[in-house]
Amino acid sequence: MRPLLFCILITTLSLAAPALAADLLILQSSRSPVYSEALRGLRAAARTNEQPLVLSDYAEVDVQRLVREERPRLVIAVGDKALSACRKLREVPVLSMLSLSLSQKPQSDHVGGVAMVAPPERYLELFGQLGAKRVGVLYDPKLSGLYLKRAAVQAADRGIILTMEPVRHSRDLQGQLEKLKGEVDLLWLLPDSTVVTTVNMEALLLFSMTQGIPAVTFTGQYLRNGAAAALDIDPYDIGVQTGELVSSLLRNGVYPKVPVQDPRKVRLQVNDSVLRKLRLKTP
Template sequence: MRPLLLCILLLAWAFAAPALASDLLILQSSRSPVYAEALRGLRAAARTNEQPLVLSDYAEVDVQRLVREERPRLVVAVGDQALIACRKIREVPVVTMLSLSLSQKPQSDRVGGVSMVASPERYMELFAQLGAKQVGVLYDPKLSGLYLKRAAAEAADHGITLTMEPVRHSRDLQGKLEKLKGEVDLLWLLPDSTVVTTVNMEALLLFSMTQGIPAVTFTGQYLKNGAAASLDVDPYDIGVQTGELVFSLLRSGASQKIPMLDPRKVRLQVNESVLRKLRLKMP
């Protein structure tokens, strides 16, 4: 009887083993407070069993092997480095949040998530409120080209013209700014790492001041340096939105195309001093 009992136990373990796999493998780029806040939101919206891993804690992580061993139903990538580490995963879908890379180039149908940039529509609504008709934007086509393609369609619907100057190297920014002189009535700053460097931000905001036009940015941290307004995303709500997507995918079997979503909660911040100086008012 003892060999038979052992055989039964082994078979039971074999059939039960897949159930031990986590619903989620959470890959976090680093121990950032912003990431922690987003994960707090995700866990509030999707109560699942998970296996978390912070990539910056290790010199190297073989993510493909980890997926094979852990057998998660979904991978959640938090931040750019985590999404980059997932680029070769084919076994399971990848849902990402707080990653600029999500909207930079076409992804597999098995990769999606919540962007960390306010939708083009929200920006166009703000530009219209500021009375802007000619909006200048500098961008790296590799990083922001797809987003601006969407923005151009939204701009037309709002009666706004986008003057888009490609910047393929950060040192080219000054020459591109010269082309915008006298041609635009608002400067739009995107979270584009080629354009937005420490040195370039000084030049961009100086251009705004000397040309007497408002600069609208993606984060309120630049308001104190002279930006007129910003549209900030809420990391916690991005986490909640991602968690809701994860819950839906787990419930449906995660077999469909993973959508790419805009953040639903955006906070407008303004620099009242700059707006007064430019004689602009928010309705």
């Protein structure tokens, strides 16, 4: 950030109520209705003093210096860009929400929050309701490896076989997808940016249709393109859940390890026409 612009930013924050030093610095990646909904939930659950900052409004923000100047008790990072900006912070706990990278990478003890993907057991329960025993999933080990390790343990306990094909570059998807032909009875799509591109989503959903197997995804927006079911997150409740973490941390005042929690509320959405075509009951 230009020195003058940063000075203006620091001055503006300094003129805000001094309560900032006692409560929250909210770093928001960008202006998004989804982020706004999550923050609405957070504010409903945690009555605190706060100072919000939208990172996309500035060319650059020195978050470390900002924290030293303003001395918040907690930092709330909304979205991946905000969480990335907090990676060097050590002097204050960070709570993240609506960030995929929270569950994709190991985090320091002072970083936690609410993850952005439904817990594996919710997906496995849905697979069971759809009668699937052989589930195929394509994934980038760097992005979804940790999550799928959890899923594999729980799948074995439920008698579900996970066939996991690594995709390290988006152009490699088609070759890995071919390996699943005739080997799986359900295709599981994760929010993995290496796998889920516009071109790849067409290939994945075409595979689902031509193989006559359901595709289960992480957002209802793909139902109209042929996915059979989706477990979608609830941004407002993620905000409420994060707000409850905020209240707990501020009340206890000791942060040996900030927890990472799964979202407790997800919304099942289905494409009834696809389920009928595949002769599957609505879960």
